[in-house]
Every structure is written in structure tokens, then in C-alpha cells.
Amino acid sequence: MLKAVVCDIDGTLTDDRRRISTGAIETIRLFIDRGIPVVLASGNTLCFLDALARMIGTDGAIIGENGGVFQVGYNEAPHITGDRSSCLLAYDRLVSHFEAQEIALLPYSMELRHADVAFARTVPVEEVRSVVSDLPVRVIDTGFAIHLQTPGISKGTALRALAPMLSLSPGDFLAAGDSDNDLEMLEVAGFGITMANGSENLKKIADLVTDQMYGDGFSEGLLSALERFF
Numbered sequence: 001m002l003k004a005v006v007c008d009i010d011g012t013l014t015d016d017r018r019r020i021s022t023g024a025i026e027t028i029r030l031f032i033d034r035g036i037p038v039v040l041a042s043g044n045t046l047c048f049l050d051a052l053a054r055m056i057g058t059d060g061a062i063i064g065e066n067g068g069v070f071q072v073g074y075n076e077a078p079h080i081t082g083d084r085s086s087c088l089l090a091y092d093r094l095v096s097h098f099e100a101q102e103i104a105l106l107p108y109s110m111e112l113r114h115a116d117v118a119f120a121r122t123v124p125v126e127e128v129r130s131v132v133s134d135l136p137v138r139v140i141d142t143g144f145a146i147h148l149q150t151p152g153i154s155k156g157t158a159l160r161a162l163a164p165m166l167s168l169s170p171g172d173f174l175a176a177g178d179s180d181n182d183l184e185m186l187e188v189a190g191f192g193i194t195m196a197n198g199s200e201n202l203k204k205i206a207d208l209v210t211d212q213m214y215g216d217g218f219s220e221g222l223l224s225a226l227e228r229f230f
């Protein structure tokens with residue numbers, strides 16, 4: 001028996017160009033209208049998620065920056081669990097490293113992030129990893145951005161911390177995601193879904209891999225779970 005949903009955004013509710021699936025939103029509203037809490041969990045910033053959650057119509061529990069920050073509801077204070085200072089140090093080193101090759105990194109929402117640093121996938125992620133390998137940062141490629149994160153922090157650790165604040169346990173959640181930044185979240189949730197476009201690592205640990213991709217796959221997985229587990 002599952003009681004709640006936690007879902008990723010990019011590549012799960014959107015296509016590979018970040019265009020939102022209106023069908024996926026309709027599916028989420030079906031859950032909301034049955035009184036089932038839905039948490040949005042993403043590498044995106046908290047303010048991006050806050051606006052999206054309001055327009056979808058959830059209760060406002062959101063996990064941002066791959067778990068580095070989360071909020072229990074609208075107008076609630078954010079819980080910041082990541083240590084951004086090491087991420088910024090690593091980012092400075094990467095800026096100098098790539099500047100020497102006349103490549104300018106493109107940061108995403110630098111001034112809006114509380115816990116991590118994200119930038120465009122315009123440089124090889126393996127090179128990024130090797131340049132910062134001696135620093136206390138974790139490098140994650142989501143397929144949409146490269147993130148510098150605090151080691152040990154993930155959407156999974158945020159879900160563990162957030163669930164009791166909603167009077168739930170992580171095992172009460174159905175989790176859906178597409179990428180390696182969703183691995184820990186699917187692991188701690190009671191049931192994990194990825195879509196046909198999901199990463200190979202995620203497909204290995206998911207309880208269900210849908211036939212369809214992106215938002216259509218999300219709806220396929222959630223509607224079958226709604227009948228079976230809720």
C-alpha cells in the first residue's frame with residue numbers, strides 16, 4: 001500500500017527539450033484530487049519548483065538542487081542540507097581550468113541556488129570529474145545540466161528527512177525519475193518507476209520500466225500503480 005508520490009521534473013514530466021507534458025500534469029492532478037500527496041523533486045532551484053508546484057496544484061512540498069534544499073509547504077522556511085562553499089570552490093577551479101582552453105562555463109541560476117552549483121553540459125563531464133577529484137564534491141550529470149553537489153546529499157536523503165514532516169515514511173512513496181540523480185530517491189521509496197528514456201543505472205534498480213518515454217511513460221507507470229497500490 002502506497003500513500004504518496006515523489007516525482008522528478010526534467011525528463012520525467014518533460015521531454016528531452018524540457019517541454020512539459022500536459023498529460024503528465026493531468027495524471028498528477030488525478031492523484032491530488034484523490035487526496036494523495038505529490039512531492040516534486042528536482043535538480044532545479046527551489047523557486048522554480050515552488051512556482052511549478054503552485055501551477056500544478058500540489059500542497060507545496062518540494063525537493064530542490066538534487067536534495068540540497070527542501071521545503072515542507074508553501075511559505076515554509078527552506079531546509080538547506082548541502083554545503084555550497086565546497087561546490088563554489090570547485091566551480092572556481094573549473095572556470096580557470098576551462099578558461100585556459102578558451103571555454104567559458106555557462107552557470108545556471110547561480111544567485112538562486114542555496115546548496116549546489118549547476119552549469120551547462122558544454123564540457124566533458126569526465127574532465128570535470130578529474131579536475132575536482134581531490135575536492136569534497138560530487139559531480140552529477142543529469143542529462144540536462146552538470147551539478148556540483150555535497151557528497152552524501154541526494155534526493156533520497158531529502159526524501160528521508162521530508163517524509164516524517166508530512167507524517168509519512170519514505171517507503172510510503174511511489175517515486176518516478178529518469179536519471180542518475182534519481183537513484184537514491186528510487187532506492188528509498190517503496191516503489192520506483194522509470195520510463196523507456198530512463199538511464200541504464202536507474203532501469204537496473206526500478207521496480208517498473210515503462211514502455212513509453214517521458215511524460216507518456218510517467219502517466220503509463222503512475223496510472224498502473226494507482227490501480228494496484230493506492
Ligand SMILES: O=C(O)COP(=O)(O)O
Binds near residue numbers: 009041042142145
Ligand atoms: O536540474 C537538472 O539538471 C535536472 O533536473 P531534474 O532533476 O528535474 O531532472
Ligand SMILES: [Mg+2]
Binds near residue numbers: 008009012
Ligand atoms: Mg530528471
